[in-house]
Amino acid sequence: MREFTGEEPETKKLLNLGGLYHDDKRFHVTRGRLNLLDEEIKGFFAPSLRIVIGGLERAVTDNSPEMIFLVGGLAESKYVLTYLQTWAKERGIRIAKPDGAMSKAIANGALYRYQHSAVNVHIAGMHYGTETDVLFDSETMAGRAPFLNILGEWRVRGRYYPIVNKNERLRVGVVKKAEFHRRFGDGDNLNVEMDLVGYRGDKPPAFYMSPDLRTMVEEFIPLGIVKADLKAVFDPLPWETSPTCQKRFKKLSYEICLVFDEIELRACLKWRFNLLMGICIQKRIMTSAATVIYL
Structure with missing residues (x-):
């Protein structure tokens, strides 16, 4: 699912169901792989994206961030990254997705600042x-x-x-x-x-x-x-x-x-x-x- 981009709406994708190797026509399963259109795959991401966008909307309402760093497993999805980049571009916010050790360093640094920042007002x-x-x-x-x-x-x-x-x-x-x-x-x-x-x-x-x-x-x-x-x-x-x-x-x-x-x-x-x-x-x-x- 990391390579899924959602840019081929008419092309079916084969989603491997780990441990299964048989066919099941009722659910469009061929040799343990599920046949899905792009729109159906997007449905898997929809609940998580609603929560993420809701949190971002509240954050940018109260503040004016210049940049958002995306870290974590869900951020590895090309579809999620593109979706959030589109949302951010409409609001004049840049999106950055650090890789490797930098991803953990930024996440750890943000948590440290969140827990130890000195806020007076x-x-x-x-x-x-x-x-x-x-x-x-x-x-x-x-x-x-x-x-x-x-x-x-x-x-x-x-x-x-x-x-x-x-x-x-x-x-x-x-x-x-x-x-x-x-x-x-x-x-x-x-x-x-x-x-x-x-x-x-x-x-x-x-x-x-x-x-x-x-x-x-x-x-x-x-x-x-x-x-x-x-x-x-x-x-x-x-x-x-x-x-x-x-x-x-x-x-x-x-x-x-x-x-x-x-x-x-x-x-x-x-x-x-x-x-x-x-x-x-x-x-x-x-x-x-x-x-x-x-x-």
């Missing part, structure tokens, strides 16, 4: 935020299914709550946080999960989830889930009574905290009891003038 490449719920408005939230909370309020889920704005300057180690509270009744599940999401566009919409809560709105991407078991802080709190349904509940106040380190983003839930209840880590690649892609 980040420029947020996207908006960072989390999920919340809000009071239901039938005029502006048509199609969204409301739920009734313990206070008798109709609310909807899937609302986006911003914590860090795109292009905001962030000093390494500085904590960005947002305050929330939640009410729990008798028998409620005390294992809490909160989505941490990013928005790559310019201005985030009000909701990050579709009305049916099944898919994310375009340009939003999942960054991780922050989890916490609240039993340790739930038990000592006093009970309150709902004025509408007379049910008992406890109100827990907490913060979701984001910390941008040199090469990663850390997120955690912090409660008023000063207990670190859960932690979720999402690594963020910091790119510069040259980007190394290990395929």
Whole structure:
């Protein structure tokens, strides 16, 4: 597959199926070799190329690399190299594919720099935020299914709550946080999960989830889930009574905290009891003038 170029669409290629020597007309196999057209072979590369291109699109959106070095086994494919060169040329970026010892040297050097670079200030490449719920408005939230909370309020889920704005300057180690509270009744599940999401566009919409809560709105991407078991802080709190349904509940106040380190983003839930209840880590690649892609 290294020599495959994808430039002969009408010519069938013979792909050797290791260890097989018989014919199978159902699958176009002759003497252990599979007969395939170029377009069929390209289909083998399509999933990997989608992932690679998606990562490159995010990298060049936040930065302006002059050159991309391709290293790794997949980069040995002539078809993959040509495909990525075409993509890069349209964006004014040069592609280089070092061979032999140089390939390993560049990959190792990039990893070393990634792990040991001294970064003092980040420029947020996207908006960072989390999920919340809000009071239901039938005029502006048509199609969204409301739920009734313990206070008798109709609310909807899937609302986006911003914590860090795109292009905001962030000093390494500085904590960005947002305050929330939640009410729990008798028998409620005390294992809490909160989505941490990013928005790559310019201005985030009000909701990050579709009305049916099944898919994310375009340009939003999942960054991780922050989890916490609240039993340790739930038990000592006093009970309150709902004025509408007379049910008992406890109100827990907490913060979701984001910390941008040199090469990663850390997120955690912090409660008023000063207990670190859960932690979720999402690594963020910091790119510069040259980007190394290990395929």
